[in-house]
Amino acid sequence: MITTVKTHPYTDQKMGTAGLRRKSKVVMQENYIENFMQSIFNVISNLQDKVFLLGGDGRFYNDIAIQKIIKMAAANGVKKLIIGQNGFISTPAGSNIILQNKLNGGFILSASHNPGGINGDFGIKYSNETGGQIPAQLSDKIYQQTISISEYKICLGPDVDLSQLGTQEYCGMSIEVIDPVKDYVELMQKIFDFAAIKKMFANGFTMRFDAMNAVTGPYAVAIFEDLLGAAKGSVVNAVPKPDFGGLHPDPNLVYAKDLVDFMFSDQATDFGAANDGDGDRNMILGKSFFVTPNDSLAILTDNFNLIPYYKDGIYGVAKSAATSTAVARVAKAHNIGYYEVPTGWKYFVNLMDSKRITFCGEESFGTGSSHIREKDGIWAVLFWLNILAATGKTVEEITVEHWKKYGRSYYIRFDFEGVDTAVADKLMADLESKLPSLSGKTFGDFIVSDAAPFIYHDPVDGSSTKNGLIIRFTDGSRIVYRLSGTGSSGATIRVYLERFCAKDILQNPLDMVSPLAHIALDVAEIPERTGKHQADVVT
Ligand code: G1P
Ligand code: ZN
Numbered sequence: 001m002i003t004t005v006k007t008h009p010y011t012d013q014k015m016g017t018a019g020l021r022r023k024s025k026v027v028m029q030e031n032y033i034e035n036f037m038q039s040i041f042n043v044i045s046n047l048q049d050k051v052f053l054l055g056g057d058g059r060f061y062n063d064i065a066i067q068k069i070i071k072m073a074a075a076n077g078v079k080k081l082i083i084g085q086n087g088f089i090s091t092p093a094g095s096n097i098i099l100q101n102k103l104n105g106g107f108i109l110s111a112s113h114n115p116g117g118i119n120g121d122f123g124i125k126y127s128n129e130t131g132g133q134i135p136a137q138l139s140d141k142i143y144q145q146t147i148s149i150s151e152y153k154i155c156l157g158p159d160v161d162l163s164q165l166g167t168q169e170y171c172g173m174s175i176e177v178i179d180p181v182k183d184y185v186e187l188m189q190k191i192f193d194f195a196a197i198k199k200m201f202a203n204g205f206t207m208r209f210d211a212m213n214a215v216t217g218p219y220a221v222a223i224f225e226d227l228l229g230a231a232k233g234s235v236v237n238a239v240p241k242p243d244f245g246g247l248h249p250d251p252n253l254v255y256a257k258d259l260v261d262f263m264f265s266d267q268a269t270d271f272g273a274a275n276d277g278d279g280d281r282n283m284i285l286g287k288s289f290f291v292t293p294n295d296s297l298a299i300l301t302d303n304f305n306l307i308p309y310y311k312d313g314i315y316g317v318a319k320s321a322a323t324s325t326a327v328a329r330v331a332k333a334h335n336i337g338y339y340e341v342p343t344g345w346k347y348f349v350n351l352m353d354s355k356r357i358t359f360c361g362e363e364s365f366g367t368g369s370s371h372i373r374e375k376d377g378i379w380a381v382l383f384w385l386n387i388l389a390a391t392g393k394t395v396e397e398i399t400v401e402h403w404k405k406y407g408r409s410y411y412i413r414f415d416f417e418g419v420d421t422a423v424a425d426k427l428m429a430d431l432e433s434k435l436p437s438l439s440g441k442t443f444g445d446f447i448v449s450d451a452a453p454f455i456y457h458d459p460v461d462g463s464s465t466k467n468g469l470i471i472r473f474t475d476g477s478r479i480v481y482r483l484s485g486t487g488s489s490g491a492t493i494r495v496y497l498e499r500f501c502a503k504d505i506l507q508n509p510l511d512m513v514s515p516l517a518h519i520a521l522d523v524a525e526i527p528e529r530t531g532k533h534q535a536d537v538v539t
Helices: 032-043 062-075 091-100 136-146 182-191 194-202 217-227 257-263 293-302 326-334 346-353 377-391 395-406 421-438 509-524 526-530
Strands: 002-006 020-023 051-056 080-088 105-109 121-127 151-155 166-170 173-178 207-210 271-275 282-286 289-291 316-320 338-341 357-362 366-369 408-419 446-457 464-473 478-483 491-501
Touching (some): 002 062, 062 151, 091 105, 257 282, 293 316, 293 395, 293 408, 316 346, 326 338, 338 446, 346 357, 366 377, 408 509, 421 478, 464 509, 491 509
Parallel strands (some): 207 271
Antiparallel strands (some): 282 289, 408 491
């Protein structure tokens, strides 16, 4: 049943910020998945002893890719695959299964928050035994395989039925189909005070959770409606669809517009939240109120002692360099460790494994803790519900009190999308060489204190990574520039603007960062070089 197939390399299989992510039509090319998976299997030793998790967010091509991976894992002599029923698993639930069961790693089929469907994106994330995505050194090794591959192994058996729970033998490999929801729900029950949250709902508290027709629907219904007693129908867009019902499953002010409009209307519930395609991102809303992910990370960290699982204390906290400095002030106040890493969750994993941090987050709607090694959308929502239940306050009250205590980092991200790759690369290179000359320069009210590339030295594995360019100002404000590493075509220039105010905390964020936006565009010559005078996405 096992055969070896000749193939030719593809040159574009380098993993980005979070695994391999490409247009569906690219991934559907002959042998594309096969080449990539064989390249992974080629770098793993002793496959006969290895057990991997497999599942995806249910997007278009999930079912076909899963069957290919099963057949190739069997042909390569993998001991066992644990697979989510019908091929479904959320990224956080997958990370939990790897950690709890001490698996050797896993494959999550998802392009996260990118749209799905034949004209959308598809992706594969490869996690190791930490339950987090593999480090860059290993993905480089895999990339080397992809550009020289000449054959792959596959089992010629029939497709595997993934609809029934239980264990089966397939082509000499063991397959266990599991309920993707159960273990995750149990983990959440261990972390949060479900009784207190349940009581809050029983007393009339209302919420709306938008699952965006993606993977978290079944998890959210089980947790918020069935266990915690939120009214039936509190979870909307709850049934996962291969094309996400045409939605762009990215929980932010632009793409979760229906939820945002609802939360700013007269019908608003007390609390609103959304998750992304594979369940690792979250957006938090109160009545007519939006909490930025930067503030959310700072607020969760500041309130750790309200959560049963963390009440005995936490290790430090980490954020990506592009994320605002709000959490840094909390870390200082609590006298806990504080780290800044490059963009991408994989950089948090060493810090969690070495017990340097408990919490971490990114401005891109990612928040999480060391309960797993991925960001966790539903965890963040439950954390907020637990805070609200413990304090009896509203989302807005909690956030405004936080700003009063710590000051406020007004924060906006500008994305310039679809830029020619060569133009974007040159823009960043030229900007980098210009940075030293900016030090001490005055732009209106802002004086540059320091301008340099962000270089991270991992305290655990000793590796160094350069990611983005940062201009810092004497008042604590910052401009960060990066190129996106998750797009499937062209380049996206991200410009992150942060303006710190110790006292003036109730202004409009866009107005507050607007002087920084002008500086950012001018210094990098974005309009001249890209022809864009405005960002395509402002979040
Ligand atoms: C984006 C986000 C980053 C996040 C990643 C995966 O990456 O900016 O914070 O970790 O998606 O969800 P980027 O496209 O900026 O490389
Ligand atoms: Zn995601």
